[in-house]
Structures are given as structure tokens and as C-alpha cells.
Amino acid sequence: MSSKESCRIELRTAIRQLSDRCLYSASKWAAEQLVGIEQDPAKFTPSNTRFQRGSSSIRRRFRTNEITSTPPTGVAYVSTPVMEEDEAIHGDFYLLAKSYFDCREYRRAAHVLRDQTGKKSVFLRCYALYLAGEKRKEEEMIELEGPLGKSDAVNRELVSLERELATLCKNNTIDPFGLYLYGLVLKEKGNENLARKVLVESVNSYPWNWSAWSELQSLCTTVDILNGLNLSNHWMKEFFLASIYQELRMHNESLSKYENLQGMFTFSNYIQAQIAKARYSLREFEQVEVIFEDLLRNDPYRVEDMDTYSNVLYTKECFSALSYLAHRVIMTDKYRPESCCIIGNYYSLKGQHEKSVVYFRRALKLNKNYLSAWTLMGHEYVEMKNTPAAVDAYRRAVDINPRDYRAWYGLGQAYEMMGMPHYALHYFRKSVFFQPIDSRLWIAMAQCYESEQLHMLEEAIKCYKRAANCNDTEAIALHRLAMLHRELDQPEEAAFYYKKDLERMEAEEREGPNLVEALMFLATHYKTQKKFEEAEVYCTRLLDYTGPERETAKSLLRGMRIAQSGFPSMDVEHFHP
Amino acid sequence: MAGVVKAPGAFAITPHKVSVCILVNIYASPSQISVPFPFSSVSQHNRLGLYLLALTKSCDDILEPKLDQLINQLREIGGLLDHWLTDHVTSRLSSLSSPDDLFNFFNELRETLGGPDSGVMEDDQVILDPNSNLGMFLRRCILAFNLLTFEGICHLLTNIGIYCKEAISSCSSYELRRVDDSGNDFESLSEDENMDLNLVFKKINEEMEARKRATEQVSFHLHLPKELSTLVEDIEVSADPKSEHNDKGRESSSYASGELLRDVDPNGGVFLLTNWQIQGYLMEQADAIEKHGSSFTLNAFELTLRQLQKLAPELHRVHFLRYLNNLYHDDYFSALENLHRYFDYSAGTEGFDFVPPAGCNSFGRYEIALLCLGMMHFHFGHPKKALEVLTEAVRVSQQHSNDTCLAYTLAAMCNLLSEIGFSTTSGILGSPFSPMISVGTSLSVQQQLFVLLKGSLKRAESLKLKQLVAANHLAMAKFDLTHVQRPLLSFGPKTSMKLRTCPIIVCKELRSGYHLISEFCCEGSTMTADGAFSTAWLKNLQKPMGSLVLSQDNGSRNNYNPFLFFTQPSSIPGSVMQLVGSSYLHRATAWEIYGSAPLARANALVYATCFADASSSSDAALVHVKLIQHLAVFKGYKEAFAALKTAEEKFLCVSKSRILIMKLQLLHERALHRGHLKLAQQVCDELGVLASSVTAVDMELKTEASLRHARTLLAAKQFSQAAAVAHSLFCMCYKFNLQVESATVLLLLAEIHMKSGNAVVGLPYALASLSYCQTFNLDLLRASATLTLAELWLSLGSNHAKTALTLLHGAFPMILGHGGLELCARAYITEAKCYLSDPSFSVSKNPELVLDPLRQAADELQALEHHELMAEAFYLMAIVFDKLGQPEQREEAACSFKNHVMSLDHPHDVEDPIQSDTLLNA
16 A cells, blocks of 8 residues: 555545546545544644544554554555646636536536536536436426326436547547546446446546446446456555445455555544444444444534444434434434434334334435335334335335345245245245345244244254354244254254253353253253263252242152162163053 | 325326327317318218227327327328328427417317206207216316426426427438437447347347247157247237237337337337226236237337336336236246235235225235235146145135135135145145134045035135136036045945936036126226227227228228227127136037047037137147047048148147147057057157156146057057056056046056956956946946957957957947047957857858958058058958958958058058158157
């Protein structure tokens, strides 16, 4: 990796260039990373570093490994020359156009630049046209809603833009920004292969445009596509890879990439939030909460990614923290899908499901493809016992992203609630297919097989076995396995699982009816097996508990002593009843 | 959004509707004369009215016609008025240049409608009744316009502009349009960047390739290579006007591209027809898919569906059509996926013709999903899974007290149980049946089926589901045909029941199916009938008849009426016709089993002539098979093969069609007769392969294949092997309760033992077969069993010749009346043999008594090319002539004998046209 200083210089130039071309979100992203780079303590006074809130205790607590800022061996990073600025001639028109653009008068901006031929002017004109088309498209989406749903409004500028950009591309008079826009247009037109190619070209020649990277990411839906990309090495590629690994559910890889990046961009809020999201997917809620708390302290008006935080608070049932968060985001920006989602979560936690649905709906109105809102709304409908609505909501989530195992699981659950376990199995199968490491899914499927309507115990056992193999935190699987084997009259297997369950309960220091049950079974089992020593151990342990089991244990012990002391008549009696 | 089903009536105003409104305005202009201004006669006026009616109801596509299409149709309609009408419409449309023009236009329209209180009306004044079809249409348009926001009106205005521009450009020239449309769609086509399009083309090509490959493979299965070249034409199964999409698919990819371009078109000149029309269109397509099965084009229709989904994302019925399409093209995973998707979105409440009962509103009707899923598994040959799902369907419908669904589910289960051989259902049919099968689970599959059938019938009757009742009657008839009714409880006073099937009951059941045709009362929705009528009417505009009308304008009035009459579809919905038709098929089968060849043929012919339009392609193939088999048995192979050729041209020969199976059967029989044992074995093996394909084991075909295997072995004189095969076959039949087949197998066993010289062992088999035949009233089979019995007696020694002859004479009426050529010939020969071996019979006294049957036999066998029997007949003849002392004739007979024996020994010397181009090159 190049040094911090060169990174800083690159980013500074990029920010200027990006905002000059009105690529604001990319320049915002770049600026965030710029500030995220750790300052050289030698050059700055302590008061300066304090701005960078270096004294976070959490940071030290969760820094898993000491990260060196050296790149993986063997990777040579291409140093891309920073672009030269051209055209000072028609600068005045450009300034006017940019002002119009900043006032969101896109068509006017494009009109001002109609005769300009410089690369920068051409880009801004095309970009302004594109945005004008997008704005109109969104308006039309609402206007054109027919009786059978919204018909697909299209950006009417796409055709002419595509033609113009294609010509530019052919004549090789296009700059990386133009390529980015070309890729965007191609993607909207559904020509994904070419779009990918063009975007790769764009990021290879100008890697600091994060918008181009994110477009590229949305076009890489599988690992194979990702591996097929011909990307030159640049530290921006690391960001891209980390982000796409997360999208492709390769959470551990993503996490390690981010942690690597954190070595250089120590104070980047972006990286911090991404790490939190990755850890959330790995279900490490405690750490996620700490990270988000820290993040909010430094960046109190942040709304992005806060829905993940609210999910964590929801799972941990932190009422007041969730309400505090909801209050905060609503003061910051009420009409953000994330804000609505957080409020929905809050009401859901409070058990006010109708209200919660209202807010999820609002979130979906703001962003129709907001995946988690559909799923969460499905959960709410399940709570409200409105299964058809729940099924509908889940199905929409699944159709947006077929890999969303939570929605598949929700669908299965809804059908199981309706007493259609066989039908539900299809959905559970889908869900475990996409997330085979989640024990809860396997347990749900097993319970489906176990239901009295199906009563397919063999299959249930198979599912529980899978569940037990993937770190079943609630320890349901082992107990059920033991019970099922007992039911199927397979005492050996039952004993095996009871023993395992027992070990587990001992390790976690849990007590309860399950423990007594396991002890009881093992005692009787070993007694019938004539393994009196083991049986005795379990019986003695049973004596610690009150209730009828204690008495049974006592009588068992007595019986064994009699048998051991060698009354042959007893044996005879035992064998020839 | 979630859980909310939109009202189906929603209606949006579009440029096309505006032009229809203009036409309505012309049709019913508020004038005082009976025939308003531009029309010259009443019929001309009426014709426009009919046309407008048809326009608002037809459902042949998903999109509204473009202006140029409308103009073309007007040209057909208008006759002399053509120019006036088109000019008026286009000028009126192009005069709409500002939102205010639209406001004024719709205000004008309002005047066309008569008010509800306009009592004072002169007789000859044209006023549109607000409650008439056109009046309703107009009112809906006006309402829709009034509900539009200002933005909506602006959109309408732009769209009208595009609508007119397109028509003008397409009217002038092709090139012009290219430039005019700023070339976007054509260019995007020419550049190979248009991925979506290319993908579709690729898919269509792949489909074609796959079809080719399939047919190539089939060519191994004795398929004529000619099918390769004709495969594109194969798709047109019938000239059905409704299945327009067949034509579309066939019209090469240029059409598909056009359709897709409409899809890509960014200017938004694409509008859906009304919801009602689209639903009608989808229903028609569903019918067409079911009717044509795998010959329906997959990808062309998929394209339409994709477009429809894009334009109307909340129309979930599309997913169901997709499911059907995948189902009939054997794409298991997509079918499953789309089925689930459809029911997830619609909760089973969209698209189905159901009467919403009061309590069901809040809850989805997911039991229908289970029913469909069960039938899907059945279709893909997973009977066990199907049964599991249907069991759940029964439970859920009971839970939600959806009796209709329950009745249908039960019927589906009956179908499943009777179609697919289950040796046991224990563990599958479980607890939910306890209310119905209170006797317990000790019942056999057949008994369970019977109980289910009864229950299903009763339920359907009480719910007044006419079609289901009829279908159940048919199923019952089928059951009665092949099963002896035993009392369910084997104790008590009822044991006096006769253990026989009863043909009268079968007839009664079949007959009660007919009541349907007189009784059905719009059970299916009126939508299809109405819409199909309008569609057919519009379609016929483009037929040559239209030009005929144009050419003789003066007599137009007379021409229109027969024209209308011609297109009038029957008022009976297709499904009812199909049911009634299948009752004829059942009758034909029943008579086949009972052994009345003429009646079987008559019923098959009735079906082929009267129900060919309504039948599905598989049923139509079945009836052809029956007729061809009849030909083969009664007229010999030459005619049968000629008929087969026409049938093959008519039906697409997919790998497992009935036609193919029958062809194999015919080839096998002929090979056996001619003595081509190797060929026979080869054909037999192919049949066996077809019987247990990947999808599921076809029990009927499996029995057939091993029966033929045994026959081949018998012909090859490998008696012990033949007996072993037949024996295991009998065991299988017994296990799966295939009792009719058991009778045949037993008879075969008797024959095997007779031929191997163990007549004594053969006797009990023949007798057992006889008793089976008696039980099931299989008269023809019984006659042939009697014949075998006679042969057995005869081979026991000459002193039994009398017994044999008596037996034979008893069976003669049946054999001669209904038996095929082979059976008759065998009977004649046996008769002659009986006489000859009778010591008390002297040839010289009564030579004709022996010679006559022998000659008859030889004649009949000629058509079958049955060398073995022919040789026997000539041998006997030679002996008779020898005894009579007629050496010349003896030599002649001996010579024929020699010829036949020779050709039996050297089978490949004979030239064989059909065999040479099929099997040998495989």
C-alpha cells in the first residue's frame, strides 16, 4: 500500500475533481476516507489529534490484531497518475452550468453546455441530462400508477445518452467519468456485460470514484463474475473487495479486509460501520453495539447503517436505547428509509404492530426495494396473525433478493402457522440452502417434519443433526435428538445424545427439567445395559434433586445393589419372567 | 400492496379508447334520423356497432391495437365508408392538441348518452342506452377521464401524439419510420449489445435445437426421419383461431423481435387491454396450453408473459400461466417456483372462478395451492409426494371448510390412485381420512379408492359442482369396469352379493355423465364464451372472406349474416365438451373390453368426429390409436400402417406419445406373424424402455411390454423362459390388482403350456382365465379362452375331439361376430383339426366341411401375413386333398405350405418398406 501521505494527496485531488464534476456522493465518500487517515503524530499538535478522537477505548478493546500498513506480499500497487485538468477557455459557461446543477436545475445546466466540447463539459452535460431523466422518471412512476400496479417508467434520456457516449467511446475521446456514466446508462438499459466492462475500465483509469465501484458491485452478483473482473491493483480495490464480499455473504473475508484497511484509515466512520455490519451478520451483537455507540459519539447525525444498529438493539431488547436512537434520527432526517425502519423496529419491540407496519410501509414508499423493510414487515404481519399479508411481504423480499434466507424462513413459518407443514417445507429447504450454517433454520425445518401431521421423524433427526453441527446456541437440537431416538426405540443413540446434551449443560452450568430427564434416562439405560457403575453415577447425581425422580433413583440404586450383591435367583427371575 | 387484492374492474383511459370513443360517437351520433349521416344502410350501421362491441370484449392479446391496426380493421368493416371513417378518426385524434381539447371532447361524449329519464324519445332516434355494453364503456371512459389528474391528462395527450405518429409513419414507408422513431429500437436491435433480446433469440434457437434433437432421438424409436424437416410445422396442431400465439411462435423470430421491441420502446406507446380482457386472454392461453401440451411454444409465450408482468406487476395470474407453461414443458424447478410464487402473491384468491363465501375473506385460500402442487407432482410422476400433498390439502380444506376444494382434492386423489399402481397406501393415507374411512386402514387400495370415489361423488353432488359430478361418474364407471364390488365388511347378512362386475352399472355411470351437457348452467364464467366470440369475430375480419365482402358491396347485407353464423362458437364451454367427449372415449374402451368391436369403433368414431375440436391432443391421439388398432385387427397391416402415417402427420411425435407406442405394438405383432423374431424382440425392448422412463413407471405399458416379451419368447419356442416371464407378470398383476390383465396373462400361460406339449398343465390356466373373463364380462376374451380350451382338449388326444368341437361351436357366434382376423382363422383351423382327428368323421363323405373353414382361414390370414398359421392351414388342406385323391390340388397346397414355411425360416428375404426406413438404419 502506498504511504499515508500519498494516499492523502491522491484523495485531496480526487475530492476536488469529483466535486467539480458534481459527483457529490463519491466526493463525500472520498472526503470521509481522507479524514479517516491517521495523522502523523509528529506533525500535529495534540489538540489537532483530539479532533480525530484517537482516545477511544473501544477501539483498543476490539482491535483484534495489530495491523501493519504493508500490503500483502507480492502485490504491486499501480500508482495512477492524477489527472491533468484541461480547458480553461470555456470555464465561464462551465461555472454557470455547475451553479445551475447545484440548484438542481439539470436541464438548464445541460442547455448551457450544449456547444461545449471539452471532456469535462461533455460529462457534466450528459450527467445533468441523465439526472434530469431520472428526476422525471421518479415523478412519472407516481403519475403512471395503473390499476394493476406501477408500470415501469423509464428514463427517457437513456437512448440518446447511450448513443452519444457510445460514439465518444468508439472515438476514444472519453474520460473515466464519462465511462462511469456510460456504464450507468448501460446498466439501466439492461446490458450488464458491457456495463461491467466499461465500469472496470473506468475504475482502472480513475480508481477514486466510489460511485463507479458501487455500480460495479451491484453488477457482480456471484463470485464467478467477481473473479472474472480484470481489476488493476489499487488500494481502492481493497475497499471494493471488502464491500462486495459482504454483499456475497463472505463475511469473514470481508471483515478481514476491513480490518486490514483500518490500519491506514484508522478513523474512517465508513469502515467502522461496515465492520459493524459484517459482525452483525456473524451475529456478534455485543461488539456491534459497542462499535455503533462509538460511531454515534463521533458522528451523532449519522443515519446511514443505523437500521442495523436498531436491529441489534431490538434483538437485545434495549427499549430506551432504541427509542433514543429513533428520536435522534427523526430529528436528523425524518424521510429516510432507515429512519422509518428504526421507528418500525421500536414499535415492534413495544408490541404495537399496527403502528410498526405503518412505518415500514413508509420506508418502502421511500425505497420500494428496501429488502429488510419487507422482511421486517412480514414479521409484523405474522405477529398480527395476518398470514396472507405476511406471505405477500416475504415473497416480495424474496423476489427482490432470492438469497434472503430470512424471508424464505418467514414464508416457511407463515405456512407452518397455517397448518400446512408439507407446503412450508419447500420454503425451509430454500432457506437452509442459502444459509446452511444457521442452526435455527435447521431446527425450524426439523420441527416441521416432527409436526403431528407429517410425523416424519427420520427426516427430523437428520435436520436436528445438521442443527447440532452448526453451533446451536439454544441447545434445542441435542435434546430433541435424544428424545426422538428414544421415541424411535433406539436407546444407544438416545443415550449418546443425552450424554452430549448433559456435557453441554454441565459446561454451560444450566439446570432444569432437561438435565433431570437426561440423568434419568441415562441411569435407567445403563442399568438395563448392566453397566452398573455408570448407572450408579447418574443415580447419585439424581439424588441431588427433589421430586419423584429422586425416589426413582433411590429405588434404582437399591435394585442395583441387590443385583450386584449376587442373588442368582434375581437374575433368573429377570431373564425368565 | 401486501395482502390487498385490487378490484378487477379498474380501468385506465388510453389513446385507443379515445379512438373507440370517437367511433362510438359516430355510431350513435345524436341525430333524428334512423340511419345517421355517413351510413347508407341499417346493416352498415349495425356492422359498425358489432365491431365496436367486439373491440371492447375481444381477448386475443394483451396489448391494445395500434392505430394502424385499427385502421386496417375499419377498412374491412367499413366498405365504402372506409375512407370517411379513418379520416374522421385520425383528424379527430390529431385535433386534440391541448388538454382543453380533451375536456371538450369528453363533454361532447356525454351528450351521446341518453339520460336515464329521457322518456320522451322518438322511435327512430339513435340514443345510446347508458346500460348497454357500449353505453357502459362510454361511461367508464368518461369516469376514468374525470378521475385523471392534470399530469395524467398531459400523459394522455403525449400518448395520443405518439399513437398518431406511429400510425402515420408505418402508413408511409418502412424507412421513414426508421428515421422518424429516431431509430432507437432498430439500432439497438442491430447492435449486438442488446443482451436481453439476444438472450431471447438464443433461447428460441435453443428450443428449436432441442426439438430437433428430441426428434432425432425419437428417430431411433422408429420415427420417420421426415419429421425432422417438418418439425417447425409440427407446432400448428390445429387451425384453432384462439391459439394465435402458436402462429406467432411459428412466424420465425422476426415477429418475436417485433414484440420485444414494443417491450423496449421507451416512448411508452404500449397499453394493456382492460383487466377483464387480459384475464380472458390468460384463460384462453391456459386452455391452449392444456390442450396442446408440449407442442405449445414455450419461449414465445414466455416473452408475452414477461412483458405483461412488466406492464402490470400486480397481475399475479401471470405467474400461474408461467407455471402452466413450465409444467407442460416438463421444467420441474421453474414450475415449482412459479406455483409457489403465484400463491404467495395471490393467496389463491385471484383469477380462480370462485364464489367468495362469507367467512373466507380474511384468510387466504392456500388449500388450492396444495391441490395444484399435488397435481403437479402427479404430472411429474411423483405419486407418493403427490399423495402426501393432497393429504395435506384435504386436511387444510377441512380445516377451512372449503368444501369445493375438498371435493376437487378427493377427485384428484381418486384419479391418482386409479392411474398409478400402488400396492399399498399404508403410511401415506393417514389420519385425515379417518372421518371418511371409518373402517380403519386394513382396506386394500382398491377399497380405499372406492370409498374415496363414493365420498367425492356425494360431496360434488351436494355442492352442485356439475362438471365434477360428471367427472366422478366417469371415474366410477372406470372403476366398475375393472373391479369387482365386494362388500366392505365381510360379515353380516350381505354376503349373498354376486362377485361379478356389472356392465349395466358401467353404462349407467357413463350415461349420468351426459346430463351435464343439458344441465350445466354457466359454471364456467361467461368471460371466455363472450370474449372468445368477440375474438373470433375480429379474427375473421382478416380472413379472405372479408375481401369477398368488400368486392360485392351491394349485397353486403346478405353476406354478413352467414358470416356471423359461421363464426358463432357453440355456447358450450370447452371443458364441458371435453368431459362429454371423454365419456365417449370411456364407452369405446368399455366396449373394447366387453368385446363388442363394432360398438367400440362406433364410439371412437363419434368422438373423433364430434369432439375433435374440444379434445386435448393426447385424447385425440388416443382415439386415433383405437381406430388404427381396430383396422389392424380387422383389415390387416397394410391399411393400419397407411392410417398410421396420416396420424403421425397430424400429431407431433414426442418421445412417449401414444401414437409411437401403438406403432411399436403394430410392428411387434407383424414381426411375430412374419417370424422376424429378432426385430420383434428389439421392438419389445423399446416398449420396455418407454414403460419405465425417468418420470414414472407406467404400469399399463409395463404389463404390455412384458406380455409381448413372453409372446416373443413363445414364438421363439423358448417355453420355459416364456412361462417364467408370464408367471412373474401374473404375480405383478395380482399384486397391483390388474385383474383384466390377469385374465390375458393366464390365457397366455395356457397357450405356452399347450405349445410346449403339456396340455394337462395348460388346462387349469385356461379355466382360470375363463373364470376371470366371466367375472369381468370380458366376452371376446372369454371366447378366445374357450378356443384355447378347445385346442387343449384336442391336443389331449383324438377321443376328446368331440368335446373340443362342442366348446368351439359354443364360442363361434362371438368369435365370428366380434373377433379379429387372427382369432377367426384360428377358430376355423381348430374346427378343421377337430373334424380331421375325429375317428368317426370321414373326409371323403363331407370334404367341404373341412375345406371350407380352411380356405376361409387362409384368406383371412393373408392380410395379416401370418406365416405360421397359414402354413398350418395349407398343410391340413394338402392332407385333405391327399385323402380325397386330388393330387394336383394337393401339390398346390403343399407348394403354398412350403412357401410359407420357407418365409418363416428366412424372414429377411421379404421386402419391407416401413421396416427398411426406420428400424434398420437405427
